[in-house]
Amino acid sequence: MKKMLLILLLIFLPLSFNVFAEGGNGGDGEAAGSLEFVLIANTNPGDEFWTTQMRGMEDAAKAFGVKATMQFANTDLATQVDMVDAAIASGVDGIAVVISDADAFDKPMQRAKDAGIAIITFNVDDPEGKDGNPRLATVGQDLFEAGVLVGEEIAKIRPKRKHVAAFVEIPGATYAVLRYGGIKQALDAAGIESELVDVGYESQSSVLAKMEAYLEGHPETDHTATVGSFTADIVGTALEEMGLAGKITNGGFDISKIVVEDIKNGTTVFAVDQQPYSQGFYAVVFLWNFVVNGQIPGDYNTGMAVINADNVEQFEAQY
Known part of the structure; x- marks a missing residue:
């Protein structure tokens, strides 16, 4: 059922998926129930935007039978970098990072990749994309x-x-x-x-x-x-x-x-x-798909819908 759900998700996403050919533990067939993912943000957990992100993450974790947690660095860059290193040391299967600084995460994320950990960005990508960071993919707005x-x-x-x-x-x-x-x-x-x-x-x-x-x-x-x-x-x-x-x-x-x-x-x-729910949800989906199936998506732009008095009722139920 979980694999069928993923197939349906991938059909309706405007993305192409490619087998990841570099090193790592992608496609090793590990049981999904034992997988652990960590999403690391630079902000505080209190505002509604991040509550919505966490709801998306939790729904995806439940759907795919994995453990997923979101950590918050409270706007402290050094703390956020330390969180990435701590996640690597703990041996998690996948990490998603909000790139709050253009350079600070290049080496930590390379360390994660070298350790065979699936690594993506979400919400905020490196300004240079894959050219500026060793991440596999990103989920977020341009x-x-x-x-x-x-x-x-x-x-x-x-x-x-x-x-x-x-x-x-x-x-x-x-x-x-x-x-x-x-x-x-x-x-x-x-x-x-x-x-x-x-x-x-x-x-x-x-x-x-x-x-x-x-x-x-x-x-x-x-x-x-x-x-x-x-x-x-x-x-x-x-x-x-x-x-x-x-x-x-x-x-x-x-x-x-x-x-x-x-x-x-x-x-x-x-x-x-920018669809915060989708960012939290698909961060987990993409990590799961790489670890279990050895596949990663192209970058997923979650869009930039303009909401005003003419269409606000269409979006009201989402928040």
Whole structure:
């Protein structure tokens, strides 16, 4: 039944699968029930985006009869690297990593590969893809192109926006660099000023205070764009508390129950989704398929759907 489920999944995925010919334990026929996978993220486990990721991971683990856990480094790069090394030392069968830094994971992931451990990236890939990292495949959004899309959506708003504040949790992280790079490229092309604003990731109250302080000190701001999921859940509250909802438009990344409500009540104009459930789910599926069958997929782009008042009800049930 489990193999039939996988076959159906692969049929409907827009991917081609190839036998992995390099070294490793792929295709050794090991019983699925004894397999253990670890997914390692750079963030905190508290926000809804990662709860959705974990739900996808847990559903896939149950479907394929494997053990899967997700670990969180709480935005500490050294801790996340140590988690990868600890997973290697413990002898797990597969590891999926959020690439929060373009260079820090190259050697640890090569060590995993040399040890015969299946290794992929999820949510955030190396900016250079396979050329920059020894991972087998990635499951996630094309972050730069999604950033361009966000910038283009902002440029469509009328009257034309003049100054965009892009709120970000971890400004130096790979996801932030790529997403804001795309946003800025599109806004520059449209003649719209933008600024990347670091509001941190300590707590909702501290992020809210930093957002409100920025908006109070920058009255020229007429659009707020969120670069990540944590800021997306908070910015609506900032606009409402300051009486700016409807005066300053808002739209960016990502989607959650809170963002869905913000779209429905008009606080948020749009949000770009990246399917967090799919990222958690298919990270497990891809590791399983490599270890059990010796096959890996092509990179799986989980997309960048634009969600707004016209289609939000289609997405509401997912969050």
